Amino acid sequence: MEKVLQYMLTGLAAGSLYALVALGVVLIYRSTRVLNFAHGDIATLATFVAFSLLTNRYSFPVALASSLLVGAAVGVAFYVGVLAKAQREGANLLGMVILTLGLALIIQGAVVWWWGAEPVSLPFPISDTRTYKLGPVVVSQLSIATMAAGLVGSFLLYLLVQKTRLGLAMRATSENVMAAQTLGIPTRMVSPGSSWRPRCCSTRSSCWTRFSRASPLPCSAG
Helix, strand or coil, X not given: CHHHHHHHHHHHHHHHXXXXXHHHHHHHHHHHCCCCCCHHHHHHHHHHHHHHHHHCCCCHHHHHHHHHHHHHHXXXXXXXXXXXXXXXXXXXXXXXXXXXXXXXXXXXXXXXXXXXXXXXXXXCCCCCCCEXXXXXXXXXXXXXXXXXXXXXXXXXXXXXXXXXXXXXHHHHHHHCHHHHHHCCCCHHHHHHHCCCHHHHHHHHHHHHHHHCCECCCCCCEC
């Protein structure tokens, strides 16, 4: 029984962050009807930006905030500069999906060119070796932090989608684009407004890579 509880706790720690990523993937798909295959690669880029700042002795909050901004900026720039233009010119969904695949390959190549193909150690202020005993199970400081990040992130996403005007616009756009446009909702701006989606994955990636090493592979541990 103790082993079952230990495995459950470990699974919750990793699963909470995967759930956060899944929320981002689903939300951007519901808003744009485009499955973004560059989702993980944007997070990879953001994580390596954080790695560069941390190795240059910037504080962790600065590195984290910068990585989130980079992920959001790449998402907005790609939508405004590529996807929105493709939509205006009548591109179908398959064509736009292929564009996201192109972005993924570009980011992968840029990351490997700039940081190399070898996994690197990511400095992190939370220890993965310091543990606490909770009854029959043992939990690491990092596991507690990852579960907290997943819960807080999910709650913030809930507040954004359910309690803000942007969230209302996103829900209306996902249900019926034409009706949303009739009501005056700028549907083309809803997707750039959802650009925090890469931030979810980059936050998850920053936490997850502490379990091992940061790798150029999208949203993976080395």
